[in-house]
Amino acid sequence: MNRILYRLGRSTAAHPWRTISAWIAAVVVAFVAAGAFGGTFHDDYDVEGARAQVGVEQLRAHVPDGGGATAQVVVHDRGGDTLDATQLTALVERLRGIDHVSYVYPPRISADGDTALVAMEYDVPTTDEDLVGAQGYDPLEDAVAPVRDAGLQAELGGELPSQTESTMKGTGELAGVIAALVILIVAFGSVVAAGLPLAVALMGLGVGTAGVTLLAGAMDVSTAAPTVATMVGLGVGIDYALLLVTRHVEFLGQGLPEQEAAGRAMATAGRSVVFASVTVLISLLGLKLGGLPVYATFGYATAIAVVSVLAAALTLVPALCGLAGNRLLPRRTRKGRIRAEKTPLTARWARRVVRRPVAAALAALVFLLLLAAPVLGMRTWPQDGSSAGPETSQRQAYDLIEAEYGAGANGPFTIVVDTAQADPAAVAATVAAEPDIVGVTDPVTTPGGAISVFIAEPAYGPTDERIDGLVAAIRADVPEGVEVTGQTPFFSDIVDLLDARLWLVVSFVVGVSVLLLAMMFRSVVVPVKAAVMNLLSIAASYGVLVVIFQWGWGGSALGVDHAVPVSSWIPILNFAILFGLSMDYEVFLLSRIREDWLRTGDARGSVERGLAATGRVISSAAAIMVVVFLGFSTEADTVVKQLGFGMAIAIVLDATVVRMVLVPATMALLGRWNWWLPAWLDRRLPSIEAERHESDELWAELDATESEAVGR
Template structure:
């Protein structure tokens, strides 16, 4: 692999225009395929295996329009103003005039008469391209009502797809922050701009790949956001690692093409296997059992592959164009400081007294993670959104005027062959007699007389912690052949399914990552220790999410006004992504530690050397990643906020407490045992020579002529010290 990567990097630097032409050609092909056969992201909200899904399927089979999109229109008069019958009739007519609208329910009036709720039914599912994320027809239909002085808000599933659009601030904030951080780290404008530019190129090509993916399967509309978030972060990290190593070789006096070749041969191997660990983690999302997660995994994998490919091939190209201008000005003028870098002094301090540092860092991570033991999850609903959104304002109006349960009624479906109308009425009466049910509608027979359907309104809102228990108890209370469905029941099923599947995803990701690291580093303790420390980072991220969102600590700083459960979608997604990203830093650090260990055989000194060599790049890369993720935390959607804050927290703690303290401290304590592997296991494990040893590659090819295309393959020689 080293020989191939050396040829790749050196060849790209020797022939930059050919490499750029190859990228332009490949990009044109990818965009051409995307334009011809690609699709657009579309959500599939069916949840195979969920009990509530069976009820949805039954309704679709027997009730025309069941399962199609709906929208809630809430009209509220200020200061006691009441909408008249004529005004509501005009509103109903305007709503029915919308494309795809087929039904509007009679207005449900509040007890004081100042609020009306109407529900629009459509002839297509909410994922239809004419409906998804499109509030304009509703806005036009209610314009007259608003002009009359009434407050009109939208709730339900269709408005929920458009109420909190992505503003794109996350990418912008991340790019600007990355440039500033890199400028401080490199002391060179060109050195700062190169990693960001390469990452953006890879991300653009990856977007075309995502379009192709959307032409072959359902890709969630949120998948591009997650792919951009991760792709931008790791793309900058990978390019930064390569640029840092390239600059290191330039300082040794190598010419630009050879420095580029050796950078790709050494740091490039870390990029290859770091990205492989990310891909392994992302594939674990398929075990979540929902198509949404599969699309997240595939879309993000495409972004990771394209940014990694861009880093390995375009960094040498732009490094050739930049020449020695990548070096800081003080170095180019011969004023480089001889003082030991801060990371070297820090490494010596930690390795000098490893036991107290290890205990202190471990205790800190455990304390931060403790709130995760009380995590309560619930899928996102309108109650968790910012009051800036119309869906949240509609939710609050309905809760205040009609009761909190009106936002999430339970739907009961009874098989007509097993249940008579009289028995259905008794089932409804029994439910209404419950203290936690405040109202039940009369059972209605389907047009084909195959089923009976009625709704039951709980005494509390959908995200209340009592909801899951209510759903379980009602299901046990229903007779054979009855099904409980509706949005609230579906959310309860999703929360339970994902809580169970989380452990399956964790087991798969941890075991496969440990296996990969064992093959890479020929060690038993290193991969096991890496897995434990990554779990600590993710556990700490979960703890912060619970403290901020569930306990409400500082939630106002994120533009929210109350505490809420952690979204059920977040824990699995955060785990799969963060475990891979944490392994990135593990590979970067351990590669240099192992390099020194193989060179010197001094386990203690190799820890100091490895941390000293990688501390700055890991800190810079992590700072960039944190800035990118915090940028996404500024978006309106609460799930995006959770993802952004959770991943920023984990990366920050991973790059500071774990990589800069816990890893070197434990490695200093273990000494040579870090690299112990039983002989039988060493024989069984496939051999992957991935340690980023600083090999001195013999440059057999000439470097003074761009026209030489038949280069002799360079040999490998031991690293000189």
């Protein structure tokens, strides 16, 4: 790999326009192919293993056009006057005329007569292409427009409207990109050098985005998958390019020609980038073990983005560096105004930590544990109308329903009775007798007589912590052949499923990553220690999410006006992504420390020098990642907010507390034991080397080999 990367760096730097032209052609071809063969994004909400799925399948099998999407229309007179029955009848008729609407229930009038709730069902699921996005939402808007024109409030809630109103706006991401550019200018002192990583990441992300669209043409890809792929791809793309450009500028500063600097940067930093990306891809593979189809598509889509930006970094960076020449150097360096070198701040900091490693390690550990403590009380729940922004129609519909009909009207249970095994009337009486059920409808038997269906309304809303217990209690009380389904019981089942699957994902990702690091750094201690530290920083970020969102401390700053549970999607998704990203920084830092250790044998000194060599680039990379993720946390969708904010907090902790305190402190305490590897394991463990110091003789050998290859 060393020779391949060296040759790749030299050749692309020697012929930059060939590489640039090839990438422009690749982007054009990718987008043309995506337009011709790509698909549309939609979710697959069928969850194998969820108890509520059984009831859904029964409805689909026995109820004509049953088991499809649902929606709600809430009409309210702000003045408190009684609603006009004629207007409601006309509204119902317009709703019945919408494509794929299979049934519209009679309006449910509130006790004071100023509000009406109209529930409706579709004959296809929300994932159907006829209902995705504006195709499903606009007909509802057209149907309620006359009601609004009459001066009444009409809001759309339920399953279908919630998907459309949570679409991405993109303004936060643009602000994140601009902030990243500012950080790069400060880090490099050169506009050319600052713009290069950003341009490379965007070029690679363009191909990756087209690749994700092509993937959607071959399989179901979640509507949220492109968002996750963009978030991670943009962050790692800038990071990878930043590391390569930094190493290239370092070699330029030593007086090397552009082509030689590009080759050496690729043979050193390029190797670290390759293996860092491998750790990210391994973590993404773990998402498939999450148990939900949506997780698998997150993993596939994000992997496509990571591979695309990696390819761009390995080819476009040396090409653009060769084209830019010495303009990558700071202006004062190009003009010969060389300042006296000062000891880097990170080196001075590392020296202080190394002198008092026990105190530093304990302080960092206690701090992370305190932040992680709220995780013990974390409650997860999928997103529903209560977690939407206060300005959205679905949230206003949710609040109106809760105020006029009770919190439970937002999350009724659907009870499906197999008439061959149980008496529907007896089952309805049993469910009605539950203390936390406020009412049930009369059972309705299907035309074939196979099943009977009725609705049970709980006394509290779907996000209430008592919901899980109520669902379990009803299932325990009803006889065989009765299924409790509907969106709220389905969400309860998903929470239980994901809680069980989390540890499977954690075990896989941690185990494979530890093995890979052991192969790279020939150590048992380093990979185990890295895994523990990553788990600590991720747990601490979860604790912050609990405080901000579940406890509601400061959530208003992120546009969340009340306390909401942590989204059920977050623990597994954030873990898989963050563990890979944290390992990126671990590879970058430990590569330089090990390089110095192999050259000097100085355990403590190598920590100081390695941190000094990488501190600036890792800090800049982390800062860029943070601003990119915070950009996503400004989106209206609460899940995206939690995803972006949680990842930003984890990166901050990883780049400060872990990399600047725990790593130097623990490595100073362990000394030579950091690199301990049993002889028997050393013989059996394959060897993979990340970035290492290369001798002048080897550079000369590589240069000669490259010259011979060019001559042939």
